[in-house]
Amino acid sequence: MSSNEQILLEKSKAGDVAAFEMLIEAYQKKIFNLAFRMIGNYEDAGDLAQEALIRIFKSISNFKEQSSLSTWIYRITTNVCLDEIRKKKNRKVLSLDEEIHIEDGDMQRQIMSDDPLPDELMEKKELRQIINSAIDSLPEDQRLVITLRDIQGLSYDEIGRVLECPAGTVKSRINRARFALKNVLISKRELLNEEYVK
Amino acid sequence: MINCKNFRENVCAYIDNELNIKERLSFDEHVRSCRECKRELDEMTQIIGLCTDLPQQELPVDFKAELHEKLVTVADRQGSKVISIKKPNGFHFLRTFATIAAGLLLVLLAGSFYKFGFFSPAKMQDSTNSAALAMEQPAAAKDEALANDSGSASSTEMGGGLGVQAKSFTAQAPAMAAPTAGTVAGADRSAAVQNREAAVGQLAAGAGTETVNSRLSTITVSAEDPNTFIDKIKSLAVANNAEIVDNQLTVTFSESMTAAKQANADQTVTAADYAGGPEQQRLYFTMPDTQYEQFATALNNEFGAANVQVGAFVTEDMTEPLNRAIKESNALDNRMQELEKEDSTKNASKMEDLKAQKEAADKRIDELRLGNDFVNVTILVNGK
Numbered sequence: 001m002s003s004n005e006q007i008l009l010e011k012s013k014a015g016d017v018a019a020f021e022m023l024i025e026a027y028q029k030k031i032f033n034l035a036f037r038m039i040g041n042y043e044d045a046g047d048l049a050q051e052a053l054i055r056i057f058k059s060i061s062n063f064k065e066q067s068s069l070s071t072w073i074y075r076i077t078t079n080v081c082l083d084e085i086r087k088k089k090n091r092k093v094l095s096l097d098e099e100i101h102i103e104d105g106d107m108q109r110q111i112m113s114d115d116p117l118p119d120e121l122m123e124k125k126e127l128r129q130i131i132n133s134a135i136d137s138l139p140e141d142q143r144l145v146i147t148l149r150d151i152q153g154l155s156y157d158e159i160g161r162v163l164e165c166p167a168g169t170v171k172s173r174i175n176r177a178r179f180a181l182k183n184v185l186i187s188k189r190e191l192l193n194e195e196y197v198k
Numbered sequence: 199m200i201n202c203k204n205f206r207e208n209v210c211a212y213i214d215n216e217l218n219i220k221e222r223l224s225f226d227e228h229v230r231s232c233r234e235c236k237r238e239l240d241e242m243t244q245i246i247g248l249c250t251d252l253p254q255q256e257l258p259v260d261f262k263a264e265l266h267e268k269l270v271t272v273a274d275r276q277g278s279k280v281i282s283i284k285k286p287n288g289f290h291f292l293r294t295f296a297t298i299a300a301g302l303l304l305v306l307l308a309g310s311f312y313k314f315g316f317f318s319p320a321k322m323q324d325s326t327n328s329a330a331l332a333m334e335q336p337a338a339a340k341d342e343a344l345a346n347d348s349g350s351a352s353s354t355e356m357g358g359g360l361g362v363q364a365k366s367f368t369a370q371a372p373a374m375a376a377p378t379a380g381t382v383a384g385a386d387r388s389a390a391v392q393n394r395e396a397a398v399g400q401l402a403a404g405a406g407t408e409t410v411n412s413r414l415s416t417i418t419v420s421a422e423d424p425n426t427f428i429d430k431i432k433s434l435a436v437a438n439n440a441e442i443v444d445n446q447l448t449v450t451f452s453e454s455m456t457a458a459k460q461a462n463a464d465q466t467v468t469a470a471d472y473a474g475g476p477e478q479q480r481l482y483f484t485m486p487d488t489q490y491e492q493f494a495t496a497l498n499n500e501f502g503a504a505n506v507q508v509g510a511f512v513t514e515d516m517t518e519p520l521n522r523a524i525k526e527s528n529a530l531d532n533r534m535q536e537l538e539k540e541d542s543t544k545n546a547s548k549m550e551d552l553k554a555q556k557e558a559a560d561k562r563i564d565e566l567r568l569g570n571d572f573v574n575v576t577i578l579v580n581g582k
Contacts, residue, residue, distance in 0.1 A: 015276060022437060029254060036255050128251075146249060149214065150250045151249070151250075151252060182242065
C-alpha cells in the first residue's frame with residue numbers, strides 16, 4: 001500500500017467521505033463489473049455496487065489490514081452479491097412458460113429467443129452475447145470464480161483469500177466452472193446447428 | 199505425472215499459469231503425445247480467451263454522484279466529520295483549525311506549568327478542565343497528527359527537487375519557553391499559534407510588532423484532459439486539508455481560432471470550435487503550509503514530474519494591513535464603549551452598525567494572521 005493510500009485509509013477510517021472516495025476510485029469500476037457479472041443486469045449492478053461501497057465505508061474502521069485492501073473490498077462485494085442472489089431466489093419468479101389467462105382461453109407465454117442467427121455467429125458482438133449468457137446461466141459459485149479469475153484477473157491465491165478457502169479448492173472450483181461453461185456453449189452450438197438445418 | 203485421467207483436473211490451472219514447474223513440464227509432455235488432450239487444451243484455451251476478452255462495463259453516469267450523497271448521509275448518521283468541496287463562506291474552516299490548535303496550546307501550557315511546579319495540587323483542577331475542553335476534538339487532533347507526520351516525512355525527500363522554496367515563517371514574536379514541543383501531535387502548529395498569541399499580547403501592551411505574510415504559490419499541471427484531472431487535483435487537495443476557494447473554467451482560443459472568430463463575428467461558436475484551442479482551468483485554494491510539500495509530491499506522483507511545475511512562493515508583507523485592521527478594531531471598540539455610556543435606546547442602530555464593522559475588522563485580522571500558516575495555491579491545468 002502506497003503512503004498516499006495509507007493516509008487516505010486512515011482518513012476514511014475517521015469517516016472522511018472525500019478521502020474514502022479517493023481511496024475507492026480505482027476499485028469502483030471493478031466492483032461494478034463484479035456486481036454486473038453476478039447479477040446480470042446494468043441497473044441492479046449499479047445499486048448493488050453502491051450497496052457494497054456503502055458497506056465498505058461503514059465497516060472500514062474495522063478493517064484490520066491483515067489482508068490487502070483489494071482482497072477485503074472484493075470479499076465484501078462478493079458477500080453483498082451473494083446475499084442479493086439468495087434474496088432474489090426467495091422471491092417469486094415469473095416462469096417463462098407459464099400459462100397466461102386471456103379472454104379467448106389460455107395460451108402459452110412465448111418468449112423470443114435472444115440466440116443469434118448462425119450467419120452472424122462470427123461477429124464479435126454476437127459471440128460476446130453468447131459468452132455472457134452462458135456465464136449468466138452458471139450457478140453463482142461458478143460464476144463468481146470465473147468472474148474473479150477471467151474478468152478481474154485475480155490469481156488463485158488472491159481468489160482464495162477473497163473467498164476464504166484454500167488455493168486447491170479454488171483450482172477445482174475454477175475447473176468445474178470452466179467445464180460447465182464449455183458444456184453450456186456446446187449445447188448452445190448444437191441447438192443453433194439444429195435450427196440452421198431446419 | 200499428468201495422464202489422460204488427471205488432465206482435466208489440471209488443464210485450467212495450466213492455462214492460468216498456476217501449475218508449478220514440475221507439473222507444467224509433465225503436462226507439456228503429455229499434451230505432445232496425446233492428440234485428444236491437445237484438442238481439449240485448445241478448446242479450453244479458446245473459451246478462456248473469449249471470457250478474458252469480454253469488455254468491462256462503464257460505470258453509470260450518475261453513479262458517483264448518487265454514491266456521494268449516500269456516503270454523506272451515512273457519515274452524518276455516524277456523526278463523523280464530512281469534508282465537502284464548497285464555495286468559501288469566510289474562513290470558517292481556518293477558524294476551526296485555529297480553535298483546535300489553541301486548545302492544544304492550553305494543554306501544553308498547563309502541562310509545562312505543572313512540570314515546573316507553578317500549580318499547586320489544589321490548582322490542578324483548572325488545568326484538568328482545559329485539558330477536557332481541548333479533548334473535545336479528538337478526531338481532528340488525530341487528523342492533524344497524521345497530516346503533520348506525513349508532512350515532515352515528505353519534506354526531506356522534496357529537498358529542492360521540485361523547486362519548492364523553504365517555508366518562510368516570519369511570525370517574529372519573542373520566543374516563549376517552548377513547552378514539551380515535539381512530543382504532542384500538532385506541535386508545529388501549536389508553536390506557531392503560541393508565537394502569534396504572544397505577539398498579540400505584546401501588541402496590546404504596545405511593546406512589540408507582529409509580522410504577517412500572505413503567500414501565493416502557482417502550480418502548473420499539463421493534462422490530456424483537464425476536466426478529469428481537475429477532480430483528481432481537488433481530491434488530492436482535500437486530502438491535504440485544503441479548502442477549495444473557487445475554480446473557474448477558462449477557455450483560451452488558439453491564435454487561428456481567435457482570427458476565425460473575429461472574421462465571423464455573427465457565427466455561433468460551438469463546442470467543436472474549441473477543439474483546436476488549448477483549454478485551461480484554474481483552481482484556487484488555501485492549504486496549511488505543513489501540507490503543501492506533501493501535496494506537491496502527491497501531484498508529482500499522480501501526473502508525473504514532467505507535467506507538474508511548482509513555482510516559487512510569492513510572499514507579500516501584510517503587516518501594515520494587519521496593523522491598520524487592529525487599529526480600526528480598537529477604535530471601533532472605543533466608540534462602542536462610549537456609545538454604551540450614552541442613552542442606548544437612541545443609538546441602537548448606530549451600535550448595530552459599529553458592531554458589524556468591528557466584526558468585519560476582526561475577521562480581517564483573523565484572516566491576515568492565518569496567512570502565516572496557510573498558503574494560497576493557484577493551480578493552472580493546461581490542456582496538452
